[in-house]
Amino acid sequence: MLPKILTKAEYEKLLKRIQGNLSVNKRQTNTRFELPIVDIMWEGQKTYLRNFVEFPQVLRRDPDKVLKYLSKEFAVPAERIGDKAMFIGRRDPDDFTRLFQIYVKDYVECPTCKSPDTKIVKENRISFLICDACGAKSTMKGKYA
Secondary structure, eight states: OOOOOOOHHHHHHHHHHHHHHHHHHHHHHHHHSOOOOOOEEEETTEEEETTTTHHHHHHTSOHHHHHHHHHHHHTSOEEEETTEEEEESOOOHHHHHHHHHHHIIIIISOTTTOOSOEEEEEETTEEEEEETTTOOEEEOSSSOO
16 A cells, blocks of 8 residues: 655644654753752852752762762862852852763763663672663763762
């Protein structure tokens, strides 16, 4: 049996329906995982990340490991003070944003399907990133897992 030949109007109607579905799916994936906006306060030569506690919650990672990562990347001492994190020296909000984006890429996002739904499992001194979405298991590159 031969396939049905569509008129131009039918074809355009189907095309618009497909585009509508694609844009809805794209919006859902973009808004589902977003990092909070960095909230910085400076006091002398100290930088306070006032909404630090929000980042480990969104990333679903240990707050101490996230703080250790930031501290090592900035090469300065850091400590948690309640919901805030204090860093020695003045840091720009863009620096924090950039480091969090790198952290997501290296320690949160699945390398196979790019899903943020992952967990870290340690087996025989080797850390693995296991994706809850696609089931991929990959070794971790860095030491902040």
